[in-house]
Amino acid sequence: MQDLRLFSKLQRLLLIDARRPEDKWLAPDEKAKRQAIKQALRQAKQERFRATLPLSPELLETMFDFVDQQLAQNECDNTFKYLLHFLSEHQIEANPVVHWLENLGGYCDCEILANVEARFLEDFPTPTL
Numbered sequence: 001m002q003d004l005r006l007f008s009k010l011q012r013l014l015l016i017d018a019r020r021p022e023d024k025w026l027a028p029d030e031k032a033k034r035q036a037i038k039q040a041l042r043q044a045k046q047e048r049f050r051a052t053l054p055l056s057p058e059l060l061e062t063m064f065d066f067v068d069q070q071l072a073q074n075e076c077d078n079t080f081k082y083l084l085h086f087l088s089e090h091q092i093e094a095n096p097v098v099h100w101l102e103n104l105g106g107y108c109d110c111e112i113l114a115n116v117e118a119r120f121l122e123d124f125p126t127p128t129l
């Protein structure tokens, strides 16, 4: 009886688990399994974020750098002044980019850097240029 043998084997395993529950958490394969799950979740999150990008990561990085350089010399006037300057210079339609930025809490040039660039760097930590 294959099933019975399997059943008693499972029962033994369950008993071992019940007697020494801490072993379950310390088992190296369990640790590896959890790490793999974490890694997969991270990757899925990154892919979801990547799919929302209105421009290529390289162009977004150039955009953040441009706004950053402008705000190093000028105050933010609570508008998208430098962002819009950048977009028109690159002949990029503003609406999808602005919509994406606002979704991530960027409602003016300085918030782009504070909120959106910070979020962007979580998934694109190394310079892509």
Ligand SMILES: [Zn+2]
Pocket (backbone or CB within 6 Å): 076, 077, 078, 079, 108, 109, 110, 111
């Ligand atoms: Zn601002």
